[in-house]
Amino acid sequence: MGVRYIGSKARVADAIVDLAGPSRGGRFVDAFCGTGSVASAAASRGWAITVNDTLPSAVAMSVGATVGRGNVSFAPLGGYSAAVRALNAVPGSPGFVHSQYSPASTATGEVERRYFTEENAARLDAMRARIGQWVTAGYLTKVEQELLIADLLQAANKVANISGTYGCFLKAWSPAALRPVLVRERLLPPRTTDLDAVVGDVTLLQTTTNDTVYFDPPYTKRQYSAYYHLLETLHAGDSPQVGGVTGLRPWKDKASDFCYKSRALGALTQLVLGTTARQILLSYSNEGHVPRDYLINALSEAGTVTVHEIQTIGRYRPNARASANADTVDEYVIEIQPVRMDPEVPKAHRYRGSVVHTA
Numbered sequence: 001m002g003v004r005y006i007g008s009k010a011r012v013a014d015a016i017v018d019l020a021g022p023s024r025g026g027r028f029v030d031a032f033c034g035t036g037s038v039a040s041a042a043a044s045r046g047w048a049i050t051v052n053d054t055l056p057s058a059v060a061m062s063v064g065a066t067v068g069r070g071n072v073s074f075a076p077l078g079g080y081s082a083a084v085r086a087l088n089a090v091p092g093s094p095g096f097v098h099s100q101y102s103p104a105s106t107a108t109g110e111v112e113r114r115y116f117t118e119e120n121a122a123r124l125d126a127m128r129a130r131i132g133q134w135v136t137a138g139y140l141t142k143v144e145q146e147l148l149i150a151d152l153l154q155a156a157n158k159v160a161n162i163s164g165t166y167g168c169f170l171k172a173w174s175p176a177a178l179r180p181v182l183v184r185e186r187l188l189p190p191r192t193t194d195l196d197a198v199v200g201d202v203t204l205l206q207t208t209t210n211d212t213v214y215f216d217p218p219y220t221k222r223q224y225s226a227y228y229h230l231l232e233t234l235h236a237g238d239s240p241q242v243g244g245v246t247g248l249r250p251w252k253d254k255a256s257d258f259c260y261k262s263r264a265l266g267a268l269t270q271l272v273l274g275t276t277a278r279q280i281l282l283s284y285s286n287e288g289h290v291p292r293d294y295l296i297n298a299l300s301e302a303g304t305v306t307v308h309e310i311q312t313i314g315r316y317r318p319n320a321r322a323s324a325n326a327d328t329v330d331e332y333v334i335e336i337q338p339v340r341m342d343p344e345v346p347k348a349h350r351y352r353g354s355v356v357h358t359a
């Protein structure tokens with residue numbers, strides 16, 4: 001996977017896809033895709049895939065995690081390997097990442113940011129600019145572009161001087177951060193994935209009664225748009241106004257309702273009741289904002305509800321204190337077999353039942 005991601009389901013992806021069973025003509029919709037670990041497991045079992053996330057960087061990572069050899073050719077660049085080699089050969093050229101996220105930041109502000117060494121930051125700038133030039137020249141399809149950016153995000157993550165997220169950088173340089181950044185070609189599976197990739201709010205995603213829809217919403221107050229701001233900037237290749245010690249780009253327009261304790265239950269309930277699908281799988285955690293019983297009670301409005309314990313898994317925690325407090329988290333998946341609704345009734349009118357609020 002390459003990017004440590006809060007709430008990643010990489011370790012339990014197969015168990016989750018087991019619940020979906022074999023593909024029966026519909027799509028497997030990973031509607032909060034993050035790194036795409038669950039979509040990747042479903043794609044390897046032959047499902048047609050839809051990935052969706054509010055963060056373009058997450059959708060790129062998910063495209064990278066699900067494509068097969070048949071999805072990309074990189075013909076104008078001489079193939080995928082040649083494209084990666086060409087990227088690694090680009091000499092460093094200081095740009096926005098260098099000016100804001102390496103020690104060079106002291107030239108424009110008071111904070112010395114140590115996310116990347118100056119050399120690596122300049123190379124990341126140059127490689128991102130080169131991908132942009134290839135896009136402008138018409139050398140890359142959209143899928144090829146997203147795959148290369150996903151490879152660049154993985155490369156950046158390997159040399160980022162952080163303890164997991166981009167919520168802060170380390171004061172002292174870690175040994176990994178001092179190594180030269182290197183883009184690695186990933187081993188693509190020998191298939192052509194039927195893939196739709198969507199950047200957008202989950203509430204806008206269209207699904208059908210044939211689909212299996214997987215929801216893996218945030219369940220704590222940690223906002224992904226803030227914690228992974230630098231992946232967003234690398235993906236966009238833009239130069240936003242950034243501020244504070246950490247150099248945060250504007251992120252509040254991507255703030256998620258699911259991260260607010262007061263809104264989470266209402267948002268989850270409306271989401272499930274408003275979703276057209278053959279089967280809905282919702283991952284949640286005993287550490288989440290909404291107690292399990294409240295969730296089950298509210299979701300029973302939507303259809304037949306079954307709770308699957310996914311096992312107590314070790315999982316990535318964003319800081320040392322969190323790791324010391326607990327090493328594991330109880331994940332479960334709520335499976336909902338929706339009550340069939342009249343397809344003629346507009347989606348907005350299908351919401352039935354009351355929302356139970358937490359105290």
Ligand SMILES: C[S@@+](CC[C@H](N)C(=O)[O-])C[C@H]1O[C@@H](n2cnc3c(N)ncnc32)[C@H](O)[C@@H]1O
Binds near residue numbers: 010038257
């Ligand atoms: C728990 S993570 C998903 C992890 C993923 N299953 C994996 O294995 O990497 C939640 C994801 O939901 C996204 N997200 C949060 N609110 C959203 C919304 N309203 N619509 C779409 N995506 C959202 C976040 O950007 C984040 O990538």
